[in-house]
Amino acid sequence: MKNHRTKTILTHAGRDPRSNYGIVNPPVYHASTILFPDIESMEESAKRPFDGYRYGRSGTPTTTAFEQAVTALEGGHRSVAVSSGLAAITVAIGAFVRAGDHLLVPDSAYPPTKAYCDKVLGRYGVETTYYDPEIGAGIGDLIASNTRMIVLESPGSQTFEVQDVPAISATARDRGVVTMIDNTWATPLFFRPFDHGVDLSVHAATKYMVGHADAMMGVICTNSEEHFRAVKTECYLLGHSAGPDDLYLAQRGLRSMAARLAQHQTSALQIAQWLETRPEVAQVLYPALPSHPGHELWKRDFHGASGLMSIVLKPVDAAAVARMIDEMDLFSIGFSWGGYESLIVPQNPESHRRTVPWTAEGPLIRLHIGLEDVDDLIEDLEGGFTRLKAAP
Ligand SMILES: Cc1ncc(COP(=O)(O)O)c(C=O)c1O
Structure with missing residues (x-):
């Protein structure tokens, strides 16, 4: 072969x-x-x-x-x-x-x-x-x-x-x-x-x-x-x-992996670009974005990007993050990734670091972009950002 x-x-x-x-x-x-x-x-x-x-x-x-x-x-x-x-x-x-x-x-x-x-x-x-x-x-x-x-x-x-x-x-x-x-x-x-x-x-x-x-x-x-x-x-x-x-x-x-990965990649890039425009987001961590610190290496060595990324939110408290995530319609809370479905989960890299401290001021949220219609996913995230900003 x-x-x-x-x-x-x-x-x-x-x-x-x-x-x-x-x-x-x-x-x-x-x-x-x-x-x-x-x-x-x-x-x-x-x-x-x-x-x-x-x-x-x-x-x-x-x-x-x-x-x-x-x-x-x-x-x-x-x-x-x-x-x-x-x-x-x-x-x-x-x-x-x-x-x-x-x-x-x-x-x-x-x-x-x-x-x-x-x-x-x-x-x-x-x-x-x-x-x-x-x-x-x-x-x-x-x-x-x-x-x-x-x-x-x-x-x-x-x-x-x-x-x-x-x-x-x-x-x-x-x-x-x-x-x-x-x-x-x-x-x-x-x-x-x-x-x-x-x-x-x-x-x-x-x-x-x-x-x-x-x-x-x-x-x-x-x-x-x-x-x-x-x-x-x-x-x-x-x-x-x-x-x-x-x-x-x-x-x-x-x-079906090539067909799935092609769609994960297309949708993830579109969502990553949209997330970059959001005022609630401090940074989008997705190597296919030119703004990513590892983009040049990614362009040199990789043939594509899959559906997993993280975002750093501007500083907000944990209750606001829970408000954002708990009511999501399509993004479900769960470990793992790589399935056909979208997932969202807060991460705490600061607790695992030994050599390079994680110093982002706001919370880190990991997203897996699944095979749903990308406009539906964006609407779901938009709803999350509205709840994030809403007073309790
Ligand atoms: C990068 C990475 N490597 C390895 C694993 C472990 O895989 P498994 O859950 O099949 O043990 C995971 C699981 O989340 C992972 O994200």
């Missing part, structure tokens, strides 16, 4: 109707036990733990269908599916660090990624330094002799700093440090980590890959057999696995 363009890959990758009675979609295999015809086959299979099927936890053809599709889409070597995006992050990091190692993580990272580094890796003697996401090649100054991995997340999924991924990964490669990016915001359609020298691309497939807010899934795409084996071994040792029905939903979500 590597020679086809991405929309074609999304439509065809990971399925083989001719080996499945002509049925378009791959079958859903429910399996724990997988039977061997004889002892010799069982022993042979033990010699090839990274290939074939020997026990449900290590995967079935349903797992392979999704993993192959993601690999083709990312242009990577091999992928590993797990049961959530956070599991994908923790496996991708845990596979490479040992007691005494040092890890670099952007201060803008998804907070549970930071909590894993502090509360789990910290317990096992791995030290994490949180770096300024906008550090670029300056990352070299933070690499110590025991630095094993650099984590990236671009843009940060709450505060939207765009990272200079090529500069960071080139510096890491020179110094023998493994790089891993959380590529959930962009998807492989809008950012191609392997073209920029990154070693591992991780997705909360729960978001745009599943695309319908109805399943949890994570996937790690690797750029070499060595990295693949490290990740797959970590999964096996920790008992990670992905459920067959969720894998099916994730690979089905891929088929």
Whole structure:
């Protein structure tokens, strides 16, 4: 599939109707036990733990269908599916660090990624330094002799700093440090980590890959057999696995991902531009806007922008924010994003920052722009701003 363009890959990758009675979609295999015809086959299979099927936890053809599709889409070597995006992050990091190692993580990272580094890796003697996401090649100054991995997340999924991924990964490669990016915001359609020298691309497939807010899934795409084996071994040792029905939903979500992302992008840009005109809004954090501090890097490295953004409101109290959000008609209050529906949620980045304090004066609100009619969404936000200003 590597020679086809991405929309074609999304439509065809990971399925083989001719080996499945002509049925378009791959079958859903429910399996724990997988039977061997004889002892010799069982022993042979033990010699090839990274290939074939020997026990449900290590995967079935349903797992392979999704993993192959993601690999083709990312242009990577091999992928590993797990049961959530956070599991994908923790496996991708845990596979490479040992007691005494040092890890670099952007201060803008998804907070549970930071909590894993502090509360789990910290317990096992791995030290994490949180770096300024906008550090670029300056990352070299933070690499110590025991630095094993650099984590990236671009843009940060709450505060939207765009990272200079090529500069960071080139510096890491020179110094023998493994790089891993959380590529959930962009998807492989809008950012191609392997073209920029990154070693591992991780997705909360729960978001745009599943695309319908109805399943949890994570996937790690690797750029070499060595990295693949490290990740797959970590999964096996920790008992990670992905459920067959969720894998099916994730690979089905891929088929429409390009069409959905195109609409998320169009609507999000229109709403971001409208939000910039609003007197209640101090700043719109959406990399596709020329006013965004990371816009030039985004233009250089990305192929598009998805539907997630934040706004910084001019200073107002929490009660006013609740008045604005509680009565929304289409924007619902909820975690996650990447589904077909619009979401709104206040964020508190100040409570997670270690290195780069979050100093915005007004509250930060994150919006996921769904597939509703954009004029209806704007009307909903307009109503919210009217309530924001209304005296209690
Ligand atoms: C950027 C990012 N990465 C990873 C995750 C974790 O994904 P999951 O909820 O599937 O564990 C999330 C979830 O919100 C996220 O926003």
